[in-house]
Amino acid sequence: MSEESELLCSAKGCRRPAAYKLLWNNPKLHEPERRKTWLACDEHRASLADFLAARGFLRDVEGLA
Ligand SMILES: [Zn+2]
Numbered sequence: 001m002s003e004e005s006e007l008l009c010s011a012k013g014c015r016r017p018a019a020y021k022l023l024w025n026n027p028k029l030h031e032p033e034r035r036k037t038w039l040a041c042d043e044h045r046a047s048l049a050d051f052l053a054a055r056g057f058l059r060d061v062e063g064l065a
Contacts, residue, residue: 008039009039009040009041009044010038010039010040010044011044011047014043014044016041018041019040019041019045019063019064020039020041020042020045020064021037021038021040021064022037022048023035023037023058023059023061023062024037024052024057024058025059026055026057027056035059035060038052039064
């Protein structure tokens, strides 16, 4: 449905355009240098980052240009 180029927030049910990229790694599943990416809108950046940080997965947060 949506364009490939359209970057939307990864939060469940959210269809807003993403403004941030959350880079994370689950040490039990991933090589240490591997990065998984979640996209987040302004509204969900904090809750998604908190979710990852609470599990020790969050590595970096970058703004999207
Ligand atoms: Zn969102």
